[in-house]
Amino acid sequence: MKKSHYLLLSLLSFGLVAFAVVLQQVGYQGVSFLPCPLCVLQRVGYLGVAISCLLAAGIPPLRKWFHSLAILPAGYGVAVAGHHVWLLSHPSESCGIDPLETWINQFQFVQNLPWLFKADGLCSAKLPAILGLQVPEWSLLWFVALTLVLLVTFFKKP
Structure with a gap:
């Protein structure tokens, strides 16, 4: 892959976190999208x-190594977002308060950047759909796309 492709993937991932x-801060259709623990973990994957x-x-010189390293958080994101989508379709599996929230919110980086990493929402909360999909569904779609692009280009001959 070219340098510009890596920069594009990086910009896309940073852009998804910014979105x-x-x-979270502005909301959509009058609803503030408070991040749940799984949302925060997906942000970590994008970052x-x-x-x-x-x-x-x-x-x-280390391009191939960093490329392979990028595949790990992309695959991790597929797993977390996939679980989040599953949880949205099975709301009875959620007990409301997620013990993962307490664990995530105790880290120092959460204290330093609460606007980015503090988990306040419920993972099974149904929020307004954006262009027909829930945010975790969009996240899963983007993680799958990132993972496929990274995998295909990793094994592609230069």
């Missing part, structure tokens, strides 16, 4: 992809 923060791709673009 999530806008939904992992973004930083790995940024490093792949900036350090050509």
Whole structure:
């Protein structure tokens, strides 16, 4: 992959996190989208992809290594977003308060950047759909796309 492709993937991943923060701060259709623990974990996945791709673009001798490193948070994101989508379709499986929230909110980086990492919402909350899909469904779609692009380009001959 070219340097510009890595920068594009990085910008896309950072942009998706920025969009999530806008939904959290500004809201959509009068509803504030408070991030749940699974939402926060998905943000970590996007940031992992973004930083790995940024490093792949900036350090050509280690490009293949950072490319393979970017596949890990993308796959992790597929798993977390997939679980979140499953939880939305099975709301009876949620007990309301998620013990994961307490665990996530105790970290120092959450204290330093609460607007980005503090988990306040419920994972099974049905929020307004954006273009027909819930936010976790969009997230799953983007993670699958990122993972496929990273996998296909990793095994593609230069």
